[in-house]
Amino acid sequence: MSSSMSPSSAAGKVPRRFLTGYIRARWQRWLDQRIPSTRHALLDQRRLFIFPTGMGFGYLLTAFLLFIAGINYDNSLILNFSFFLGSLFVVTILQTFSNLSGLMIDAGTTEPAFAGTEAKFNLLLAKSRKKNHYAVELQWHGFEAASNNLIEEEKIPVQMLLKTEKRGVFRPQRLRITSVYPLGIVRAWSWIALDMECLVYPKPIACELQAQVDATQADGTVVIPEGKDDFDGLRNYQQTDPLSAVDWKAYARVGQLYTKRFHGLQSEARWLDWESMPTLHVELKLSYLCYWVMEYSRKNLVFGLQLPGIRIAPDAGLEHQRRCLEALARY
Amino acid sequence: MARDVKRHGFPMPRSAFVLLLITNVLAVIPHLERVPGWMLPAFGGVLLWRIQVFRQRWPFPGRSVRLLLVVSGFAGVILHHGTVLGPDAGVALLITAYLFKQLEMVTRRDAFLVVILSYFVLATEFLFSRSLYSTLYVLLVLVVITATQVALNHSGSRIAVTQPLKVSAKLILQSIPLMIALFFLFPRVGPLWQLNLTNKQNFIGLSDRMSPGDIAELSRSGNLAFRAEFRGDVPPMRDRYWRAAVFDWFDGRTWHASQADRFDAFNPQDLARGQRRYDYRIILEPTGQRWLMAMAAAEVHLGDARATGLLTHVHKKEIDSALSYDVTSYPDFRYQPDGLTAREGMIYRQLPATGNDAARRHGRELFRKAGESPQALIESILRAFREEEFYYTLKPPLLGANTVDEFLFQTRRGYCAHYAGAFVFLLRSAGIPARLVGGYHGGEAHPIGNYLLVHQYDAHAWAEAWIAGQGWVRVDPTAAVAPNRIEMGSLDSTSDDSFMTDSPLSPERLRNMALFARARLLADYVDYLWFKNVVSYNSEKQNQLFRSLLGQVTPQRIAALLGGVAAVIVLILVVGILLRHPAMRTLDRTDRLYLQFCSKLARRGFERQPGEGPQSYADRLCQQLPAQTTQIRRITEIYLTLKYAPAVQRGNIQQQKSQYSGTLSDLQKDLQLRVRSFRL
Amino acid sequence: MSQPIIDRLVTALGTILLGKDGQIRLALACLLSRGHLLLEDLPGMGKTTLSHALAKVLGLEYQRIQFTSDLLPADIIGTTLFNPGQSQFEFRKGPVFSEVLLADEINRATPKTQGALLEAMEERQVTVEGHSYPLPHQFFVIATQNPVTQMGTFPLPESQLDRFLMRISLGYPDPKVERALLKGKNPRDELEFLQPAVSKTELDALQKKVSTVHVSDALLDYVQRILAHTRESSQFVVGLSPRAGMALVKSARAFALVSGREHVIPEDVQAVLGPVAEHRLSGSRDVTGHEGERLVDHVLKHVPVIGSR
Structure with a gap:
């Protein structure tokens, strides 16, 4: 007897923090087994939990008090009133359950964000059965809730804005889907792990920067010899030259067709270089780089990005910007 | 934002607010007659304030204002009722709290609390009335309360009021079967502790004193006093004297109920029963008194009842809620024919020391004229009432100090209490033991059920005189003045319109309208059945039910019965609520047939991937199942034609190979046939 | 009734491009729905052969441009020439004014040149110096392209890729076909003898039939x-x-x-x-x-x- 006692008393000495941590870990593991991570979830009895709310306990207390009153006053109608409340509670359990069951959640697209701003997570709520879902509350663990009805529509897109903190790949924890409809006395919910993530770019921080012009890079330099910005000189007219480029004044003078030559301003590519950032702090470097990527893109300049181990050839445009930001985010 | 919530409450959906207002009004309405008069304007004011808060015109009242309102409200209730105990005061306090909680309904939780309070306010209605119609009203209000809760939890702010009402009605309908099962099968236990109710309710009915005006008051009330359900014949009108109390002490103005019942137990040897008997059950509405109505001489079969030497019966405690008991009555009886005790002789000859001298003299003189014979005296008094200028009216003139004198010699207008009172006074003046008996007379035979309805307007007073050798003899002086009152019942006896003036809309006033009368009686019958089968359902009846259902009653069997019934109901609910909704995919018949075909194949391991087209699937199958190639190809072909080919082409496929005319449904039939007969 | 023609086309193309029945049908479908076709694969996979064969089999007059980085827009759409004799300008139509334009290795040209071609594809006309010159009734661009991972190329931007109805890759031939090729069978030789399998009216009818x-x-x-x-x-x-x-x-x-x-x-x-x-x-x-x-x-x-x- 005493030998069986000792392990439990030893367990009692385990620090409480450890114990709750252990319980939480067990709970997580159990949850992961029961509701694994998916991109598509159908809420059914396997995934749904149900429990009275605080108000539900108040309601049950009311029913109990009326029950006692019914007994003590020997009043069968008051007694019946408490039975009614009890029955309504049972029906409400089923109705609340039914309100969530059959609801489908699809992971949709995500939109990247800069650290400290809100990332967009698009979800799709859909009916799998011919019934309405009311007051469905969606809440990512640690974020604010959003409430939705799915009444006539078969599916509705839901956009959730989650505030990001750290650069990198942001993977929110489980999504809680809750409903207390119709009476608010019973809560049905499910924790689903949606396979969703989004990129969080570094927070752009402005800094002084001398753009490194590096024209020696043979295969990366973008030279635009036929640009239109700057007059370069004249050459003999060729048949395919556009007429607007012909130097008509020269033709009038000498009777010979010359074509004016121009070259573009952006004949040299800018390089955003890891090494040239005026700090040693890694995250700050990334933030500076991010700022300049945004700045150059805004001005539609051609630039390349040089990170340790990663090199993105000079280019311009949104796609290029996205590629650079992604490289910064994933660094 | 937070400040705004504090000023105007959380953003409650409009429909929820409207429903909450309706709930408030409906829950309080039945209590209005019981609560202090100032509550009605207070109620209106609070609702107005709350509406203005909702419209964001006014803010919530400040903390001190609220405190002031609540304190003055409670103080008002306590002053009005003089106590905080008892149902009336309790309900008034509850309603006060309910009222002022409105002005504090800031958060969703507060709104929920108001809903909970509504449940309580509504349930207390059953303390006062347990009729079927009250129950139906409560059910109606429950629909509204539940709808309020639905609306509060609905996330759309713009929903019609009707939508939550529909949801709520559905919820309530679904919960009723389980409620009924619990009502009849949930084991009833006795009170957990003794409630000491100091009941100060204003019951309408007889009281323990009878002064001029009391019965007139009653006859203006159409309320039901009790029902009497007979097992055999219903007694004739002359036997329907429902004895409640005996009044034996006269103070010159008011007759007081006998205290004798406190001391004198019923002695069976005093009573000689006759042959005739009536067996019946009385279902008594609450009276607030202890008297049990019955026709003399009665045996009341009720454990808590006690027979008294006055041939009345008293209940152990005040009757605060409806009560039913079985009675056997022997109308041809003799009681105390052998003589009275000396004490009784004193009591029943008691008169006040002074006053009403003319009447005293008159009584003695009449007795002398009658040759000292009690029978002759009684005859002469009745003859005087019948032949002289006496009138029966429910609106007699006011009487002064010597009530009997004034009535007998001046006004000569009155009703049963006047006549019976004067009669007893005259007899006592002559030294003959006599007493006043209060109760009811008559009752309306119900055409459907074999029972009588006795209303408050049937309240009556008559006299009893003791005659040596005969014992106590019932004399009804009113019969001499207004024979109709006795022969036909109270309604036909007065010609003036004093009868039931209090309730102008009372159904009684319209009873001459045949249809209405029928409806009224039917309604009463339903209510009667309700009371008999539901309201009076108690542990005793439950035991009977258990015995008839289970044979041997053991806790295990009761649990099994309750559990079984509840489980069946819940199972039906589960099926009805959870499994009822069809899947969303709106597949047409063709698709369903094709999917049947696919699932036949899938069972054999040839599953079609969701993204796999029918043609590619068929190609794959034909390689793996060469024997079924023709069938598979044909089914696929028909399916593809039905789904993807234009209507013209459907004809073509038919002309080639079969006898069908090529309409859509014929092709479908073909497909169905082929899918059904498809075997691997 | 249209089936024999299609069969004829498929068979004819099949003799040139061995074992690529699926791609042939796709390419045909692309042209029958009057869409431009982008053939994308590594060099030497038969892109050019297929494009030539397509043009020939359909009986369409065709021109071929090898795109290079020094190719100018005018080389495709044509030029306005100054005729010193008459002292006036005349427009000389470029190769784009043909029924089928075979644009080989389109991603080798500069974006500017690519842009000029893609504009013509979209609008089915060419505007030079304010004059509009409509392109022929049948006008297809069959462009070939090396995958973008190759060096020295200008990949087509997404917005311009959209102008091509289809992008087809040919992929490596299967071993049997490859063996025939290795034995010395050269599809390009047979290209010489390829005859149109369809008349202009038949082609028109087929294209109408698609809708x-x-x-x-x-x-x-x-x-x-x-x-x-x-x-x-x-x-x-x-x-x-x-x-x-x-x-x-x-x-x-x-x-x-x-x-x-x-x-x-x-x-x-x-x-x-x-x-x-x-x-x-x-x-x-x-x-x-x-x-x-x-x-x-x-x-x-x-x-x-x-x-x-």
């Missing part, structure tokens, strides 16, 4: 499911545009016709989905620009063929 191929509601439901999937699933950065959807239905119609059917079945959509959609899609994890294939596979696997909308 009469029946598309049922059930099929449109499927197409819409596909479109919705690309827009709702997080696999995709950008979903398919309505224009892509239209292209998908049009190509599926033509493919059904080429397959000898007068109504479209889901397999037709599935067959053309890759060529039509791959170059218009980009995935969320698309860094290389070559995710289209994977995405189309995803669609084919996940979008149910049978079901509600």
Whole structure:
């Protein structure tokens, strides 16, 4: 007897923090087994939990008090009133359950964000059965809730804005889907792990920067010899030259067709270089780089990005910007 | 934002607010007659304030204002009722709290609390009335309360009021079967502790004193006093004297109920029963008194009842809620024919020391004229009432100090209490033991059920005189003045319109309208059945039910019965609520047939991937199942034609190979046939 | 009635491009729905052969331009020449004014030159110095392209890829065919002897016929499911545009016709989905620009063929 006692008393000495941590870990593991991570979830009895709310306990207390009153006053109608409340509670359990069951959640697209701003997570709520879902509350663990009805529509897109903190790949924890409809006395919910993530770019921080012009890079330099910005000189007219480029004044003078030559301003590519950032702090470097990527893109300049181990050839445009930001985010 | 919530409450959906207002009004309405008069304007004011808060015109009242309102409200209730105990005061306090909680309904939780309070306010209605119609009203209000809760939890702010009402009605309908099962099968236990109710309710009915005006008051009330359900014949009108109390002490103005019942137990040897008997059950509405109505001489079969030497019966405690008991009555009886005790002789000859001298003299003189014979005296008094200028009216003139004198010699207008009172006074003046008996007379035979309805307007007073050798003899002086009152019942006896003036809309006033009368009686019958089968359902009846259902009653069997019934109901609910909704995919018949075909194949391991087209699937199958190639190809072909080919082409496929005319449904039939007969 | 012609075309092309029946049908479907075709593969896989064969078999007059980095827009659309003798300018039409323009290695030219061609493709006319010159009634561009991972190229921007109805890769030949090639059979030799398999009027009729191929509601439901999937699933950065959807239905119609059917079945959509959609899609994890294939596979696997909308 005493030998069986000792392990439990030893367990009692385990620090409480450890114990709750252990319980939480067990709970997580159990949850992961029961509701694994998916991109598509159908809420059914396997995934749904149900429990009275605080108000539900108040309601049950009311029913109990009326029950006692019914007994003590020997009043069968008051007694019946408490039975009614009890029955309504049972029906409400089923109705609340039914309100969530059959609801489908699809992971949709995500939109990247800069650290400290809100990332967009698009979800799709859909009916799998011919019934309405009311007051469905969606809440990512640690974020604010959003409430939705799915009444006539078969599916509705839901956009959730989650505030990001750290650069990198942001993977929110489980999504809680809750409903207390119709009476608010019973809560049905499910924790689903949606396979969703989004990129969080570094927070752009402005800094002084001398753009490194590096024209020696043979295969990366973008030279635009036929640009239109700057007059370069004249050459003999060729048949395919556009007429607007012909130097008509020269033709009038000498009777010979010359074509004016121009070259573009952006004949040299800018390089955003890891090494040239005026700090040693890694995250700050990334933030500076991010700022300049945004700045150059805004001005539609051609630039390349040089990170340790990663090199993105000079280019311009949104796609290029996205590629650079992604490289910064994933660094 | 937070400040705004504090000023105007959380953003409650409009429909929820409207429903909450309706709930408030409906829950309080039945209590209005019981609560202090100032509550009605207070109620209106609070609702107005709350509406203005909702419209964001006014803010919530400040903390001190609220405190002031609540304190003055409670103080008002306590002053009005003089106590905080008892149902009336309790309900008034509850309603006060309910009222002022409105002005504090800031958060969703507060709104929920108001809903909970509504449940309580509504349930207390059953303390006062347990009729079927009250129950139906409560059910109606429950629909509204539940709808309020639905609306509060609905996330759309713009929903019609009707939508939550529909949801709520559905919820309530679904919960009723389980409620009924619990009502009849949930084991009833006795009170957990003794409630000491100091009941100060204003019951309408007889009281323990009878002064001029009391019965007139009653006859203006159409309320039901009790029902009497007979097992055999219903007694004739002359036997329907429902004895409640005996009044034996006269103070010159008011007759007081006998205290004798406190001391004198019923002695069976005093009573000689006759042959005739009536067996019946009385279902008594609450009276607030202890008297049990019955026709003399009665045996009341009720454990808590006690027979008294006055041939009345008293209940152990005040009757605060409806009560039913079985009675056997022997109308041809003799009681105390052998003589009275000396004490009784004193009591029943008691008169006040002074006053009403003319009447005293008159009584003695009449007795002398009658040759000292009690029978002759009684005859002469009745003859005087019948032949002289006496009138029966429910609106007699006011009487002064010597009530009997004034009535007998001046006004000569009155009703049963006047006549019976004067009669007893005259007899006592002559030294003959006599007493006043209060109760009811008559009752309306119900055409459907074999029972009588006795209303408050049937309240009556008559006299009893003791005659040596005969014992106590019932004399009804009113019969001499207004024979109709006795022969036909109270309604036909007065010609003036004093009868039931209090309730102008009372159904009684319209009873001459045949249809209405029928409806009224039917309604009463339903209510009667309700009371008999539901309201009076108690542990005793439950035991009977258990015995008839289970044979041997053991806790295990009761649990099994309750559990079984509840489980069946819940199972039906589960099926009805959870499994009822069809899947969303709106597949047409063709698709369903094709999917049947696919699932036949899938069972054999040839599953079609969701993204796999029918043609590619068929190609794959034909390689793996060469024997079924023709069938598979044909089914696929028909399916593809039905789904993807234009209507013209459907004809073509038919002309080639079969006898069908090529309409859509014929092709479908073909497909169905082929899918059904498809075997691997 | 259209079937013999199509069979003829397929057979004729099959003699040149061995063992590439699927690609041949796709290419035919593309041209029958009057769309421009982009052939993308590594050098030496038979792109040029297929493009030439297509033009010849359809009996269309064709011109070929080898795109290089020094190719100028005027080299394609034509030039305005100054005629010193008459002292006035005259427009000399470039190679674009042909029924079939074979644009070899389109990604070698500068974006400017590419732009000029793609503009002509879109508008089916050429505007030079304020004058508009309409292109021929039958006008196809069959462009070939090396995959973008090759050095020294200017990949076509997404917006311009959209101008091509289909993008087809040929892929390596299967061993049997390769063996024949290795034995010395040169498809280009046979190209010389290839005769038109279809007359101009027949071609016209075929193209008109494409638009009469029946598309049922059930099929449109499927197409819409596909479109919705690309827009709702997080696999995709950008979903398919309505224009892509239209292209998908049009190509599926033509493919059904080429397959000898007068109504479209889901397999037709599935067959053309890759060529039509791959170059218009980009995935969320698309860094290389070559995710289209994977995405189309995803669609084919996940979008149910049978079901509600």
